[in-house]
Amino acid sequence: MTSDCCCTWFTNICWSFLLLLGVLCCTDSSVREGTAQVKERSLDRQTELNQVVFVIQSQRSAHHTRWAEQHRQDLLHQATSLHQDPPVVLLLHNLSDYEGNWSILPIMPYLSATFGKNCSWIFFIEEVTVVKIPRLLQVLSHFDAGKEWFLGSPLHDDESTIIHHYAFFDDPSSFKYPDFAAGWGLSCPLLNRLAERVNSESPKSDFTIDLKHEIALYIWHEGRGSTLTPVPEFCAEVLESGVSDHCATVVDKLPTCGEPVKQEEIFVAVKTCTKFHTDRVPVVKQTWARDAAFLEYYSDSTDPSIPTIDLGVPNTERGHCGKTFAILKHFFSNDIPECQWLVIVDDDTLISLPRLRRLLSCYNPKEPVCLGERYGYGLIQNGYSYITGGGGMVLSRAAVRRILSGGCRCYSDDAPDDMVLGMCLSSLRVHITHSPLFHQARPDDYPKKFLAREKHISFHKHWNVDPVDVYKRWLMDTVEEGREAVNRPGQIKEEL
Structure with missing residues (x-):
């Protein structure tokens, strides 16, 4: 082998080694970043039922009030079956006479002042959300409730849309927001910070159009806040479709009430x-x-x-x-x-x-x-x-x-x-x-x-x-x- 060939061979070996080292370093860095969240989830601090405040996003009409009350009673019955003290279960429409509480942000200061120091989680559910309390407590135990967490089953836009004011038009699927029907949760440190913002800042938009998207935008705070953490156990599948045992929540079908009107x-x-x-x-x-x-x-x-x-x-x-x-x-x-x-x-x-x-x-x-x-x-x-x-x-x-x-x-x-x-x-x-x-x-x-x-x-x-x-x-x-x-x-x- 000539000296030129030897030099070329040695140079190629060196470049290959450096390239491999760079890939390994980059891979190691991305793995560390990617597993940080997994390590957070692997923390095992047993969440007790009395650390969770449930908020049912209820409405005032008689039909919806009865439906929400059925879900409230189901949560209380589960607590009794588990031999635990009943949790706090709030019906949103009962928190005050103000009609706008359904938009969630107006009730943040109340929730923070009343429960912010004594709870770990605020868990919101809709009238169609069915909660399995033992599984939910297991899931919440994987997250450090002393930190800011925004948990939910993620939705994303397939294309930029007028109802979201064409937000993230260059990559609509990049922004995740919660499917309310599957339930969504806030750790109390995040709740308290959001309540401070509501009290001190004027809203940037006067309109509430798609609440679940706008709540996620508000919490994201143009990159300065929290993004939605996907929780696979918050299941958007319909209850009657034979959902998996891993689900902490499932979605019930909207009820019918007898024969259609004529x-x-x-x-x-x-x-x-x-x-x-x-x-x-x-x-x-x-x-x-x-x-x-x-x-x-x-x-x-x-x-x-x-x-x-x-x-x-x-x-x-x-x-x-x-x-x-x-x-x-x-x-x-x-x-x-x-x-x-x-x-x-x-x-x-x-x-x-x-x-x-x-x-x-x-x-x-x-x-x-x-x-x-x-x-x-x-x-x-x-x-x-x-x-x-x-x-x-x-x-x-x-x-x-x-x-x-x-x-x-x-x-x-x-x-x-x-x-x-x-x-x-x-x-x-x-x-x-x-x-x-x-x-x-x-x-x-x-x-x-x-x-x-x-x-x-x-x-x-x-x-x-x-x-x-x-x-x-x-x-x-x-x-x-x-x-x-x-x-x-x-x-x-x-x-x-």
Whole structure:
């Protein structure tokens, strides 16, 4: 072997060794970083039940109150079976008279002041969350409760979405936020720090649109706070699907309450305008309109081919408050059958009326029921909740009567109708009832994992989708599916 060959061979060996050393160093560094969290989880400090405060994200309507109370009793019964003192189980709607507590941040100071020094964990659950207490305590024992932890079952966006203001548009899946239905937890040190922020800082956004995403953003604090730690034992699978024994939580199906309300009890009002008579209205007729016994199209012009009704309110590019209040008044006219429910939708709303009829079996139309997807405005500072209009606003006859008799009105025809109604209902102390089955946006705007769990009632917008395909895929039932939903085991029967 020549000297040149020897030098080349030796040089290659040296470079190979240095490269291997670098890879090993980098790998060792990443392993150390990657296992740090695992080591935190492996800490075994037995969590006692009296160290956990449960908060059920409950609502004020009779149906939801009974449902939340059933879950509270289940937790207390489990504690008795384990021969432990009963845990603190709070119903969110009972913490104060303030309607905006559902947005979580307003109650942080109260939770911190009341439990922050004596608890280890605040564990939030929804009305559909089923908790296995022994397994939950095992899971929580893996985390050092003296540190800041934000625990949950992770969701992420598949694409940037308007409901999240296109956050993380360059990599939407990088940001994780909790699936509330699977339960989510805060260690008390994190709770206390969040409470201090709520007391000392003004919110950066006045709107509450998708609470689970906004809570995660607030806790993340633009990289200065905590990110969500995924907990595989917080399971988003439905209870009846045969979930694994490793789960500390599972998700129950939304209950039905007996036979669906009759078609003739629902009146549907579709808001449209002249420029959409040949575009959006045909989609309504091709998809869900056939399931309505009573439906009318309200426009700024009369078109006998549809037909449309002109209520004398000029079209506006946004807001539509004048048109909506005209519909409310028209609902009580002699021109309309005396229906128990009024459903107001946009002409680009896609809705399943059979599923809505099943849902409405849980509510009493003789009470002021206002049902849909709940948004909020200024909730940290004594704001109000409202039903976002695109997903559909469902009002009982008693609620419409209360609105009209309460003196509510539009400050202009183009004011945002859903928000004006929200302000009105807040002033009248009529509560908004939220359903996770109504949606202001398209299916593409929500995580697939979130959508897979239930059969949804509405979506909104035709942008960049085939609305007929969306309806067929997401909203149209077969006869068998409808029968199965009505006869689902474990129904909650409400006496009206």
